[in-house]
Amino acid sequence: MTRKEPSKINWVYQKWPKGTVATLKWLNDLGVSSKLANWHVRSGWLEDFGTGAFIQPGDKVDWQGALYALQAQLGMTIHVGGRSSLELQGLSHFVPLGHRKEIFLISDKPEQIPPWFRNKRWEAELKYLRMSLFVSIPQEASIKSGHEGFKIVISSAERAIMEQMYLVKKNEDVEYAYQLMEGLVTLRPDVVQDLLEKCRSVKVKRLFLWSAETAGHSWFSRLDTTRIDLGKGKRQIYHGGQFNQRYQITVPKQEELPGV
Numbered sequence: 001m002t003r004k005e006p007s008k009i010n011w012v013y014q015k016w017p018k019g020t021v022a023t024l025k026w027l028n029d030l031g032v033s034s035k036l037a038n039w040h041v042r043s044g045w046l047e048d049f050g051t052g053a054f055i056q057p058g059d060k061v062d063w064q065g066a067l068y069a070l071q072a073q074l075g076m077t078i079h080v081g082g083r084s085s086l087e088l089q090g091l092s093h094f095v096p097l098g099h100r101k102e103i104f105l106i107s108d109k110p111e112q113i114p115p116w117f118r119n120k121r122w123e124a125e126l127k128y129l130r131m132s133l134f135v136s137i138p139q140e141a142s143i144k145s146g147h148e149g150f151k152i153v154i155s156s157a158e159r160a161i162m163e164q165m166y167l168v169k170k171n172e173d174v175e176y177a178y179q180l181m182e183g184l185v186t187l188r189p190d191v192v193q194d195l196l197e198k199c200r201s202v203k204v205k206r207l208f209l210w211s212a213e214t215a216g217h218s219w220f221s222r223l224d225t226t227r228i229d230l231g232k233g234k235r236q237i238y239h240g241g242q243f244n245q246r247y248q249i250t251v252p253k254q255e256e257l258p259g260v
Helices: 005-014 024-029 036-043 063-071 082-088 157-167 171-182 189-198 202-215 219-223
Strands: 047-050 053-055 102-107 125-130 142-147 151-156 242-244 249-250
Touching: 024 036, 024 053, 036 053, 036 082, 036 189, 063 142, 063 151, 082 102, 082 151, 082 171, 151 157, 157 171, 157 189, 171 202, 189 202, 189 219, 189 249, 202 219, 202 249
Parallel strands: 102 125
Antiparallel strands: 047 053, 142 151, 242 249
């Protein structure tokens, strides 16, 4: 057994990107049982990373390498979303200052995040959100971000800005969302159209369209707003601002809009 098992774990290593976690489920799928995995830990071939999770001996794993395991091995919908996705794509230059960087991780459906991931103190502060914002997610609304030999799923820019707008609660949030929108000059109108038609939030749809139109993006003219359900009634999104008749929301006055 001692002679055969290192060859099996070496075969596992070939399928296992450095800097990522191996879940017990994934190892089981490759023919490594829980008992055998524990034997490999005692033998120094694996390093325990928490219940049901392992890393290669001496390997350094950050939150992205752990998120890779949740996505690629456990099939979870949890992904980098909102402003965090825009930051990874170099589309946000307004990163809030603080002791630890905040990363928004969003699940599209109810999911149980393993304790080994949730309880770990990462170099970034991870914010977990459950967000049923869309009826369904178009394939083009998810992209992959490379990270030292592996890739993680993040929201496309079109989806990320809508996720960020869903989180709007205060005037400063509206202003921040508008600042982000001003920089999104290359959004794909077909993806935007699809997402807006599938979006469940009237607030997001109205705020998105107002922001895009006000920012003067060329792609805005290619949207068919008649196919987007904007609901009925007025919405007070911005306190103390002005009422926008077209989208039936209160927004900042033109002179109050933040500059880039």
